[in-house]
Amino acid sequence: MRSFRFWPRSLQGQMLLAIALALLVAQSIGAALVWRAQVERSESSIAHALAFRIIGGALRSEGMDMDRRDARRVLRALRRGDEGPHPMRLVRGEDSGRIDDERDADLEERLAEILAAQSVEIAELEVFRRPVKEDPVAARSVARRLERDIGDPGPPRTVIVAAARLEAGDGWLIARTFDPPRDRGLGGSLILQTILIYVLLVGAVALLLRRITGPMSALTRRVEQFARDPTLPPDGQVAPQGPLDTRRLINAHNRMESRIGALLDEKDVMLGAIGHDLKTPLAALRVRIESVEDDAEREALVRTISDITNTLDDILSLARVGRPSDPVETTELSALVIGVVEEYEDMGENVELGDTQRVVLPLRATWVRRAMRNLVSNAVRYAGGAYVCTAKRDNQAIVRVEDEGPGIPENEIAFMMEPFQRGDPSRNRGTGGAGIGLTLARAIAEQHGGTLTLSNRTDGKTGLIAEIALPLEPKEKPRGRG
Secondary structure, rough: OOOHOOOOOOHHHHHHHHHHHHHHHHHHHHHHHHHHHHHHHHHHHHHOOOOHHHHHHHHOOOOOOOOOOHHHHHHHHHHHOOOOOOOOEEEEEOOOOOOOOOEEEHHHHHHHHHHHHOOOOOOOEEEEEHHHHHHHHHHHHHHHHHHHHOOOOOOOEEEEEOOOOEEOOOOEEEEEEEOHHHHHHHHHHHHHHHHHHHHHHHHHHHHHHHHHHHHHHHHHHHHHHHOOOOOHHHHHHHOOOHHHHHHHHOOOOOHHHHHHHHHHHHHHHHHHHHHHHHHHHHHHHHHHOOOOHHHHHHHHHHHHHHHHHHHHHHHHHHHHHOOOOOOOOOEEEEHHHHHHHHHHHOOOOOEEEOOOOEEEEEEEEHHHHHHHHHHHHHHHHHOOOOOEEEEEOOOOEEEEOOOOOOOOHHHHHOOOOOOOOOOOOOOOOOOOOOOOOHHHHHHHHHHOOEEEEEEEOOOOOOEEEEEEEEEEEOOOOOOOOO
């Protein structure tokens, strides 16, 4: 899928990416919480600074019911929370602010809570945020600071204005404080912290995963090699390494591989014995048949023995296809196909050579020739002829055998490549055969890392298409015993 084309395919890559994404989410949440805490602290500092000025002005107003001891207590409590930079004097006015001022409802609520907690009753309260350059009092304060060169990191840009009316009809007490600058080093510290966590945690996990995935990758390569060629020598087995579970898995595979190799060796010995024990008496029987005087009877017996011998050859070949004895050689496939077609033409069969593209690849020529003969023989037997061609397609070599016969019902195509399945219900080899040819052809294709597919023609004609696809560059070159 296009949306996941950059998703790593290996276990190590997926685990590291998952951990990296989890860390990114966790750090993002942490950064948001730290930023929110900084904003809360800044707003609390602003609210206390404004409350300090308003209560100080209220204490100097008439009618404030509070003795000196309580007033000092309130001012000390507010002063401890006053973190606002460079206070500006409290002023009185008839208007709370301008029409276009931006009110801050959250700060109004926080300031009202602080004043109420100190038992200061306020009839009306309004809080505004205003650019410094648009507030004359704040602008003069900033100008004085710049003249004195106090050493601030930079002039503030925003001033917070709080206007409080103690009683209805009274004038406004107007307090100001600058919006404190945010911690500019917070982003850098968070980035540095994230990089440090990534290096330590992802690095440690990468080392641990490498101890697991390294032996697993070696084991996977060995399994793939053994699946293609069971004749691999046991000295190439993967040495147990990594964590305990991985070592146990490797040991179990090595034992299983050794057992499979022993079973295959026993099978080869058994097949050799069967071939010898059956073919020897068949050869002797064929010699004795020559003494039969009736020509028709003799020919029938010869055909029967020939059918038995050919069937035995097919069965033995199918059993040995997984452990071939001939080596892999670089071969021109198109020349191999031309040779097979010429054999059938010499026998007078209706086999036609179509388009042939030169294709060179490593293969076992004897086995591939056997597979092509089986496909052509099936086409000749059931359709009376065959059309053979070769081509390159998607880094594969293609051998295509077409006929104009009755084809195969779609629901029976998969069964036709199983052993002893025949397209003709007759047991006469001239029509039905033993049903091993397609099975053997498929096994030979798979032995070379390829496939055999059957399909009915879709070009308006009846008939069957048998297609062998072989990889041009196999990942592991199959090896024989010879």
